[in-house]
Amino acid sequence: MPGHLEHTPQNTTSMYWLIKSEPFVFSYDDLERDGVTTWDGVRNYQARNNLRAMKLDDYCLFYHSNEGLAVVAIARVSKEAVPEITEDKGDWSVVEVVPHQRLARPVTLKEIKAHPELANIGMIKFPRLSVISLTEAEFNTIIDLSNTPA
DNA sequence: GCCAACGTTGGC
DNA sequence: GCCAACGTTGGC
Numbered sequence: 001m002p003g004h005l006e007h008t009p010q011n012t013t014s015m016y017w018l019i020k021s022e023p024f025v026f027s028y029d030d031l032e033r034d035g036v037t038t039w040d041g042v043r044n045y046q047a048r049n050n051l052r053a054m055k056l057d058d059y060c061l062f063y064h065s066n067e068g069l070a071v072v073a074i075a076r077v078s079k080e081a082v083p084e085i086t087e088d089k090g091d092w093s094v095v096e097v098v099p100h101q102r103l104a105r106p107v108t109l110k111e112i113k114a115h116p117e118l119a120n121i122g123m124i125k126f127p128r129l130s131v132i133s134l135t136e137a138e139f140n141t142i143i144d145l146s147n148t149p150a
Numbered sequence: 151g152c153c154a155a156c157g158t159t160g161g162c
Numbered sequence: 163g164c165c166a167a168c169g170t171t172g173g174c
Contacts, residue, residue, distance in 0.1 A: 022159095022160085043158085044158095044159090044169075046169095065159080065160055065161085066159085066160060066161080069160090069161075069162095109161080127159085127160070127161075127167080127168095128158080128159050128160065128167070128168065128169080129159095130159080130160095
């Protein structure tokens with residue numbers, strides 16, 4: 001009997017994230033140098049839950065906080081969340097990320113705040129959250145900005 | 151369970 | 163380096 005529907009794998013949809021790092025602690029240059037890093041030290045439950053929601057190969061905008069104040073690159077999730085080995089009490093998680101692509105130019109926080117399509121972006125609504133989910137549209141808007149002269 | 155004190159994040 | 167915002171802790 002012909003014509004049955006092929007099963008389409010459902011795990012091909014990537015999700016989008018923004019991860020913050022102080023570049024003088026760990027920058028995108030450091031990630032490129034190291035090839036892979038463990039995203040550890042997250043001590044906020046919402047940020048931790050976001051780490052736990054990350055799936056292999058998800059895209060993560062890499063944001064430099066404190067200095068730079070700009071999205072500089074895209075990283076990808078290379079290992080999903082596992083418990084963090086730590087002396088700290090509590091139930092924490094880590095993922096691993098790898099470098100993917102440096103943006104053509106950094107996209108600054110100032111630009112993000114000024115862009116009408118990014119008015120509801122999590123990083124503005126929750127400025128102290130270090131791991132934030134993005135919609136595909138928000139992700140694409142930032143990528144488009146990076147491909148447009150400042 | 152409330153709330154004051156404290157610590158941390160992160161923009162300025 | 164300062165400080166506002168806000169999450170967490172701990173005394174009551």
